[in-house]
Amino acid sequence: MHIPDGFLSARVWVPLDLAAAPAVAWLGRRAQRDFDHHRIPLMGVMGAFIFAAQMINFPVGNGTSGHLVGGALLSFTLGPAAASIVMTAILAIQALIFQDGGLLALGANVFNMAIAGVLAGYLPYLLLKGRKYGIFLGGVLSLLVSAILALVELALSGVPMPRAVLTVSVALFVVSAVVEGAITVAVVGALEKIQPGFLRRPAANGGSARIALALAASVLACAGVFVASQHPDGLERFAQKTGIWSNAKSVVHSPLADYQMAGGHWIGRSIAGLLGIGIVYLVCRVATRALSQRPGEGS
Amino acid sequence: MRHARIDRWSRLDSPVHRLHPVAKVLAALGMLVAVATMTKPVLHLVAVYFAMLGVCVLAARLPVVRMLTGAAVVLPFACAIGVVSILSGDPNRAIMLLVRSYLSSLTALLLVASTPLSELLGGLDRLGAPAFLLQVMQFLYRYLMVLREEASAMRDAAASRAGSVRILEFKKAAGAAGVLFARAHTRASAIHRAMVARGFDGRMPTFRPTPLLLSDAIFAAAAVCAVVAARLALK
Structure with a gap:
């Protein structure tokens, strides 16, 4: 599910980097505001825990085994904003040290797994007030939403997805999502036996923006599944359609779109790519200045 | 253990290791963008980019073979999607997927193998992350x-x-x-x-800033110019 570099086209990775940078800055500020300062080591160590926990094999029958992915578990124990930051840190370390996922594609991976995935995992937990099936659903949704978003992004980038491949990958995603749900329930159960204080009970006044975002993510994912299942033999058509849609959108949003849509000329594409990087950088810089410059004040 | 090996490599000493992290990050980004926007398999261009990365690997005194195999971790996924591309009648795309993902992976590996992570993070801090x-x-x-x-x-x-x-x-x-x-x-x-x-009051000490030398700026500019020039010259 970690998209490497070289798979996404510029019209997919540039906007996603653009979206992910301020989102991460905002979530970072939120995570800092929610907690006192002992959370910085805690969040780092919990990220390392996710790496280590992936060594533990969960038998799922037939001699195969799954392992924890952890987005949902983190959101239940640290809260959604901190969980997003931890997942972002995990993805960044994986991209840098393990070449697992690309650097330019980091925005896409962060959006899929650290933002949409974590929020989609937290939403059922919040709505079902931490009941067992809410936890299960959280695990399932966190993985499913991330996987389907990755699939949609690859399709938008023009990676061919014939029906058979699509069917198999969606089936695999569903199975691993159910496994993740089951693992999450089991681990949460174990945690409650060990020390009940680990879980953060969903607050009654959970931020409405978070809920809206999580809802949007879930709806987007469901729409993706729906469209894919409606036109099982035509994901290319779906990609084409949505490709046109995103082109139209990027014309509105971005002056770079002309270059990309002109299509033929590589200079245009390179300039668009470089400008994209420049804009990502500027937005990063401004957002960081605006959002996370006052960590000391709150605490 | 992959990350222990990279950690060891990143602490070696070489002209590449001594470059400022900011310069290396900018050069790597230039290469990544150039690679990501290639759409046609132009053999010469790929060879030139590969050679540029190779020169850096040699200059950094990193083990060549293990770097090349280390960057190959992306290949299984790229090959799987490449096969699908070929089957759906688009062999060009398959080649480009392989080339782009491998060159990008090698670029990223070169960056982290020649820069200790703490310094790399310091560089990203300077860049405003x-x-x-x-x-x-x-x-x-x-x-x-x-x-x-x-x-x-x-x-x-x-x-x-x-x-x-x-x-x-x-x-x-x-x-x-x-x-x-x-x-x-x-x-x-x-x-x-x-x-x-030990006196922690909620604020982390900032990453130790190292001065950005003229040579670092020249390296970053030269690397980006070389990447762009190669694109201009080889179509």
Whole structure:
């Protein structure tokens, strides 16, 4: 599910980097505001825990085994904003040290797994007030939403997805999502036996923006599944359609779109790519200045 | 262990290692963007980019073969999608997927193999990445190995008591994960206490700033210009 570099086209990775940078800055500020300062080591160590926990094999029958992915578990124990930051840190370390996922594609991976995935995992937990099936659903949704978003992004980038491949990958995603749900329930159960204080009970006044975002993510994912299942033999058509849609959108949003849509000329594409990087950088810089410059004040 | 090896490499000494992290990040980004926007398989261009990366690997005195195989971790996924591309009648795309993902992976590997992570994070800090995220990343990296060792020690302990635990039962595996979580949590509290004892007041000391020399700026500019010039010359 970690998209490497070289798979996404510029019209997919540039906007996603653009979206992910301020989102991460905002979530970072939120995570800092929610907690006192002992959370910085805690969040780092919990990220390392996710790496280590992936060594533990969960038998799922037939001699195969799954392992924890952890987005949902983190959101239940640290809260959604901190969980997003931890997942972002995990993805960044994986991209840098393990070449697992690309650097330019980091925005896409962060959006899929650290933002949409974590929020989609937290939403059922919040709505079902931490009941067992809410936890299960959280695990399932966190993985499913991330996987389907990755699939949609690859399709938008023009990676061919014939029906058979699509069917198999969606089936695999569903199975691993159910496994993740089951693992999450089991681990949460174990945690409650060990020390009940680990879980953060969903607050009654959970931020409405978070809920809206999580809802949007879930709806987007469901729409993706729906469209894919409606036109099982035509994901290319779906990609084409949505490709046109995103082109139209990027014309509105971005002056770079002309270059990309002109299509033929590589200079245009390179300039668009470089400008994209420049804009990502500027937005990063401004957002960081605006959002996370006052960590000391709150605490 | 992959990350221990990269950590060791990043502490070697060479002209590339001595470059400022900011310069290396900018050069790497230039290469990544150039590679990501290639759409036609132009053999000469790919060869030139590959040679440029190769020269850097040699100049950094990194083991060439292990770098090349290390960057190949992306190939299984790229090959799988490449086969699908060929089957759906688009061999060009398959070639480009392989080339782009491999060159990008090599670029990223070169960056981290020639820059210690703490310095790299310092460079990203200079470039304006959120400091909070960078601090979490640094803690994560620091305790990665520690917790992995704890997990494997737990596995050994369980194996010595219960025979083969290649496949733990589901519930036992969950229990193990829970215990690992609790230990990580306890460790984090201990770390925080130790930090407070040493005067931590909620603010992390910022990453040690190193001066950006003229030579660093020249390297970054030259690298980006070379990448662009190669694109201009070879169509």
